[in-house]
Amino acid sequence: MKYSAIITDIEGTTSRISFVTEVLFPYARQHLPAFVRSQCQQPEVAQELAAVRQQLQQPDADIEQCISALLSWLDADQKITPLKSLQGMIWRAGYEQGHFTGHLYPDVVTQLQAWHAQGIKLYIYSSGSVAAQQLLFKYSDAGDLTPLLSGYFDTRIGAKRELASYAAILQQLQLPPNQVLFLSDVVAELDPARELGIATVQLIREQQAAGDHAIAHDFSQIEA
Ligand SMILES: CSCCC(=O)C(=O)COP(=O)(O)O
Numbered sequence: 001m002k003y004s005a006i007i008t009d010i011e012g013t014t015s016r017i018s019f020v021t022e023v024l025f026p027y028a029r030q031h032l033p034a035f036v037r038s039q040c041q042q043p044e045v046a047q048e049l050a051a052v053r054q055q056l057q058q059p060d061a062d063i064e065q066c067i068s069a070l071l072s073w074l075d076a077d078q079k080i081t082p083l084k085s086l087q088g089m090i091w092r093a094g095y096e097q098g099h100f101t102g103h104l105y106p107d108v109v110t111q112l113q114a115w116h117a118q119g120i121k122l123y124i125y126s127s128g129s130v131a132a133q134q135l136l137f138k139y140s141d142a143g144d145l146t147p148l149l150s151g152y153f154d155t156r157i158g159a160k161r162e163l164a165s166y167a168a169i170l171q172q173l174q175l176p177p178n179q180v181l182f183l184s185d186v187v188a189e190l191d192p193a194r195e196l197g198i199a200t201v202q203l204i205r206e207q208q209a210a211g212d213h214a215i216a217h218d219f220s221q222i223e224a
């Protein structure tokens with residue numbers, strides 16, 4: 001066993017990009033205005049709206065201005081933390097009511113089970129909120145896979161292209177970098193992890209450009 005821990009990205013790595021862009025994002029877009037209007041007094045929503053106002057640097061922005069900003073961030077796929085948190089809250093209903101299940105490539109399910117059985121700790125690092133990550137794995141195509149996972153990281157620990165984010169994750173895992181493997185389809189996410197000494201593998205699921213990291217087309221090709 002080469003690694004004590006494996007951290008994996010979601011979109012384009014464990015899951016098809018189109019599941020995020022054609023199922024999750026449109027569902028959030030459709031339900032966000034009514035969700036925010038009806039739930040804005042709930043403390044967890046009010047807290048995210050305060051973060052939206054802070055991001056806008058408009059402390060007096062009303063609900064409709066907040067909704068408009070959130071929708072424009074969503075359309076531009078901006079990984080802004082209050083948007084990602086609200087998306088997770090909205091997706092909960094979609095999963096619980098059976099509108100969709102969390103897409104995972106079949107090789108991911110098999111390999112996560114094998115790595116878990118070998119004693120490798122498995123973590124997720126996605127721009128989707130921790131709650132959204134937990135929902136995807138709880139309501140996955142293959143059933144509840146959350147027992148396989150030891151932890152989750154989102155934009156609260158930092159952006160995925162920033163070296164400091166990977167340093168903070170290593171700090172939390174309390175592991176030396178060479179015992180950790182990071183999987184992503186995006187070279188700009190793999191580069192800062194490698195700079196810290198974390199092992200990296202780029203997943204090439206579709207037709208994206210390869211970088212200079214080790215490459216796998218599916219999880220069965222990854223030596224851990
Ligand atoms: C937790 S599933 C939703 C993924 C998401 O919201 C997103 O922005 C994709 O981010 P990733 O870091 O997984 O590429």
Ligand SMILES: [Mg+2]
Pocket residue numbers: 009010011012013184185186
């Ligand atoms: Mg990705």
